[in-house]
Amino acid sequence: MALLSTLPSLACLLLLAMALRPSSGGGSHDYGEALSKSILFFEGQRSGQLPADQRLKWRGDSGLSDGAEAGFGFPMAFTATMLAWSVVEFGGIMPPEDLRHSLTALRWATDYLLKTIAHPTGCTSRIDSELGSILLQVGDPLKDHNCWERPEDMDTPRTVYSVTPDRPGSEVAGETAAALAAASMAFREADATYAERLLRGATTAFEFADSYKGAYSDDTGLKAGVCPFYCDFDGYQDELLWSAAWLRRASANVSFLSYIQNNGKTLGADDNINEFGWDNKHAGINVLISKEFLEGEVLWLQSYKQSADSFMCTLFTPGGLIYKPGGSNMQHVTSIAFLLLVYATTSPSPPAPSTAAASPSIPPPSAASPSNRCSSSDFFQRSWRWLLLPPSPQLPAEDPPPGSSLPAKADRPEQIGCKEGSPYFNSQGPNPNILVGAVVGGPGEDDAYGDDRPDFRKSEPTTYINAPLVGVLAYFAANPS
Ligand SMILES: *[C@@H]1O[C@H](CO)[C@@H](O)[C@H](O)[C@H]1NC(C)=O
Numbered sequence: 001m002a003l004l005s006t007l008p009s010l011a012c013l014l015l016l017a018m019a020l021r022p023s024s025g026g027g028s029h030d031y032g033e034a035l036s037k038s039i040l041f042f043e044g045q046r047s048g049q050l051p052a053d054q055r056l057k058w059r060g061d062s063g064l065s066d067g068a069e070a071g072f073g074f075p076m077a078f079t080a081t082m083l084a085w086s087v088v089e090f091g092g093i094m095p096p097e098d099l100r101h102s103l104t105a106l107r108w109a110t111d112y113l114l115k116t117i118a119h120p121t122g123c124t125s126r127i128d129s130e131l132g133s134i135l136l137q138v139g140d141p142l143k144d145h146n147c148w149e150r151p152e153d154m155d156t157p158r159t160v161y162s163v164t165p166d167r168p169g170s171e172v173a174g175e176t177a178a179a180l181a182a183a184s185m186a187f188r189e190a191d192a193t194y195a196e197r198l199l200r201g202a203t204t205a206f207e208f209a210d211s212y213k214g215a216y217s218d219d220t221g222l223k224a225g226v227c228p229f230y231c232d233f234d235g236y237q238d239e240l241l242w243s244a245a246w247l248r249r250a251s252a253n254v255s256f257l258s259y260i261q262n263n264g265k266t267l268g269a270d271d272n273i274n275e276f277g278w279d280n281k282h283a284g285i286n287v288l289i290s291k292e293f294l295e296g297e298v299l300w301l302q303s304y305k306q307s308a309d310s311f312m313c314t315l316f317t318p319g320g321l322i323y324k325p326g327g328s329n330m331q332h333v334t335s336i337a338f339l340l341l342v343y344a345t346t347s348p349s350p351p352a353p354s355t356a357a358a359s360p361s362i363p364p365p366s367a368a369s370p371s372n373r374c375s376s377s378d379f380f381q382r383s384w385r386w387l388l389l390p391p392s393p394q395l396p397a398e399d400p401p402p403g404s405s406l407p408a409k410a411d412r413p414e415q416i417g418c419k420e421g422s423p424y425f426n427s428q429g430p431n432p433n434i435l436v437g438a439v440v441g442g443p444g445e446d447d448a449y450g451d452d453r454p455d456f457r458k459s460e461p462t463t464y465i466n467a468p469l470v471g472v473l474a475y476f477a478a479n480p481s
Contacts, residue, residue: 031480035098035473041437041466042083042105044403047151058408058433062151063138065158072230073116073136074216077175078278079463080109081246082335084182086471089342091186093478102470103190110183110198113176117205119162131208133162134173136216141229148421150406156418161225168214169222171232171279174239177205178281181246199250206243209236210259234280237267242281245288260289261300270303274311275324276335278464283311287339294348308343327457328441331465338468341475404435405453425453439465 043056047063083106091099116135143156163169180202187195216222217232226232241264248256264270273282289304324332406416406424411432438461443449453459 031473031476032095035094035470035477037437038466038469038473039098039101039105039437041435042108042463044435045463046108056436058410059403060152060409062154074172074175074226074230074232075278075464076109077113077172077179079467080106080113080179081175081182082338082464082467083109083470084179084186086338086468086474087186088182090471090474094474098474103186106183106186110180113179114197114201117176117201131204133164134169134176134205134208136161136163136169136172136222137225141225145229147418148402148425149418150409150416151403152409153415159225161222163216163222165212167219167222168212169216170209170213170236171215171239173205173209174236174243177202177209177243178239178246180205181243181250184250202247202250206247209243210240232279238281238285241267241269242285245285248292249288257298272307272310276339277331283339286311287343290343291346294346312340312343323445328460328462328465330439330442331462333442334439334465334469334472337472341472404433405431407432435461437466439469
């Protein structure tokens with residue numbers, strides 16, 4: 001009984017066992033190929049000078065003057081956290097080439113995030129001195145969204161927004177800390193020096209987030225930069241808890257556990273919020289801290305496991321794809337799928353090694369008889385069928401700048417200006433460049449997908465849809481059913 005009480009609840013385990021079995025009757029899927037493509041996608045999103053081994057050849061250099069294009073720092077940091085978490089959990093079972101490409105994609109993001117925190121108060125440029133500001137964003141969101149332009153042609157204002165002690169943004173600072181801490185775990189094996197640097201950066205960003213508490217959307221000046229696209233709707237409290245949990249895992253420093261113990265209640269830990277995405281981290285916090293509980297038996301953390309159990313068991317509609325109102329739905333499908341998998345594959349003690357590559361064998365979700373409460377769901381079957389079977393959408397719309405729907409620079413070198421891109425946006429034709437590996441926002445509540453570019457909630461791929469998907473696909477590629 002003692003052991004059982006530490007496991008994710010039995011009812012849920014078996015729901016997970018069923019749910020995590022990929023679709024039956026739809027033929028077998030090549031998860032290995034899907035994994036490679038889900039990682040390749042990130043090469044289409046690169047800004048800056050592209051390396052010689054760039055594989056998506058239709059992309060060119062962009063944003064060279066500022067190193068960022070449409071750099072929405074908050075969701076981008078979440079992308080980095082999830083890509084890192086994918087590697088931390090499942091890097092050890094990825095084919096070596098996929099692991100290498102995942103780390104390259106992650107580093108593209110973390111190199112940028114390290115630059116965003118290289119703004120100390122004093123005259124030294126060391127990132128471990130006290131921070132004076134964090135670069136939040138480069139670009140003008142309204143003007144960017146008003147243009148259908150290739151990243152290589154970007155000529156909208158490169159406005160720079162930063163959070164400072166006077167105009168705090170604990171959500172972006174906290175998420176940056178979480179991303180850097182998670183990435184330090186992902187890189188520990190491959191590049192210990194870089195991992196150390198990431199961990200120092202994470203600590204610095206966390207101290208800034210916690211010392212200067214506030215939400216960036218509450219500042220009039222910053223609000224113009226981030227809203228309406230990436231407003232902080234849910235407050236900054238969850239990012240403080242989330243980043244402390246990541247720092248605890250990455251550093252094994254007990255002071256972060258104390259932080260969680262002393263501040264959890266104030267930061268909403270008991271509110272049982274069943275959400276997980278770039279804005280709201282609560283379900284992720286519960287799963288991450290449950291791992292700490294399951295692996296370490298720190299008893300007061302059990303409430304997080306209870307919240308995680310309740311999240312797992314309330315996810316499923318009686319017979320379908322999970323659907324959450326708002327923006328792109330597939331972001332919920334991939335991020336929740338990731339949480340399910342991490343939760344189902346976490347074994348209670350002995351403590352798991354904290355480096356990615358040191359955990360080559362991951363137990364399959366254990367099978368048991370169906371529970372009445374959750375088993376009727378074919379959430380995964382429907383999600384996977386939709387995700388992996390042809391025909392794939394032909395008309396994805398990307399968040400600005402929208403490279404793949406415009407001709408490649410090599411095919412049409414001359415500038416395509418802000419409004420000159422509109423015919424491509426409005427065209428019914430397929431994208432001239434294939435954004436391999438992109439997962440669009442997905443079908444609506446009625447399961448219908450119209451493949452209509454302007455319907456951005458359905459047609460838009462995003463990096464934070466793919467980042468958790470990398471981990472999920474790595475698991476399925478290594479454990480085909
Ligand atoms: C643990 O973290 C705290 C807060 O960042 C720091 O002051 C302390 O030196 C750290 N302890 C160790 C052993 O690294």
